[in-house]
Amino acid sequence: MRYLKNKIKKNNKGKLGIALVGLGGYAGGQLAPALQQTKHCYLAGIVTGTPSKIPLWKDKYNIPVENIYNYDNYDTIKDNPDIDIIYVVLPNSMHAEYTVRGFEAGKHVICEKPMALTVEECDKMIAASKKADKFLSIGYRLHFDPYHLDMIRMGTQKEYGAIKKIVSEFLQPSIKGEWRLDKKYSGGGPLMDLGIYCLQGVIYITGMEPVAVTAQTFPVSDKEKFTDIEETLDWQMEMPDGMIAECRTSYSGSANRIKAEAEKGWFELDPAFYYAGLKGTTADGKIIFHAPLSQQAKQMDDIALSIKNKKASIVPGEMGRRDVKIIEAIYKAMRTGERVVI
Ligand code: NAD
DSSP: OOOOOHHHHHHTOOEEEEEOOSSSSSSSIIIHHHTTOOEEEEEEEEEOOOOGGGGHHHHTTTOGGGGGGOTGGGGGGGOOOTOOEEEEEEOGGGGHHHHHHHTTOOEEEOSSSSOSSOOOOOHHHHHHHEEEEEEEEEEEEEGGGGGHHHHHHHHHHHBBBBBEEEEEEEEOOOOOOOOOOOOOSSSSHHIIIHHHHHHHHHHHHTTOOOOOOEEEEOOOTTTTTOSSOEEEEEEEEHHHHHHEEEEEEESOOOOOEEEEEEETTEESSSSSSSOOOOOOEEESOOOOOOOOOOOHHHHHHHHHHHHHTTOSSBBBHHHHHHHHHHHHHHHHHHHOOOOOOO
């Protein structure tokens, strides 16, 4: 085992070690494979509550036993110099606790979106980061995707003039029985999971934050499935210049797009929010094309580099908190039917 550990350290000289906490669909399907491509960080450890997952992960990714933790001995990760960064990939309700414990163990933390269930939880996470003097970043992968970087450039540099309207939709069916349908774990419905991408897109393409929101939900199609979360949500965000963004998210149907309508033309991504296969078009017939890349590898490398350079990442905890604050306002608007000022 010593040999294995030494080998990993040697092979990954100069790279920061990441421990994935929660070995579900996203950790196993996207993050672990992406960590095979990263230049500034590598998969050094895992934290799991399911012992049956260990042999596969250990063998596939050459993870030494001393870098494998469960939820009970998680805090002892503080004694492990191989682990520099904790990456929390658990159900939303567990983000705050495992992030705070990660900081208490003296590690940097990347936390998946949405950052937490409430602004209060976000504040605790940011306070823990400050107390530990370690960086907190949110897993907002699209900030590192070249298609979205094009949208940011076209929007913020007003290449088609001032944006007059943005329409964004992310609709995707959910599976019965998963934690996403249980408000205790998810904190809410598709807005927490999918709509957050529309919300983010509007903000980074305009370079502005909403000043007020309105929202409407609809009767659910399946009363057994959607007991305490919304199935479909429409919401509108008023931006400081008066521009209105119209957004929709749902756990039924299928749509995945963001379109900005500006004074001199429009530009859009459809699909917009997938891991790959995005497509961009503009009013003047341009088709945006970029060579395929791993958004997650780029995201984790960029965050690792910012940590090495002792700088906050471009997706800091404060950004996650901002979005949770807007989400809280959208849910309030949905419940009350009123325009909610942020
Ligand atoms: P998942 O259900 O596939 O995995 C969740 C993991 O948490 C599993 O390994 C499960 O065993 C573990 N877990 C521990 N305690 C649990 C409990 N009490 N109930 C349920 N699971 C428990 O979910 P996922 O799709 O991997 O999502 C995990 C997180 O990652 C979520 O916050 C989600 O929003 C986020 N995510 C982000 C992206 C992205 O593109 N950035 C994509 C997918 C998921």
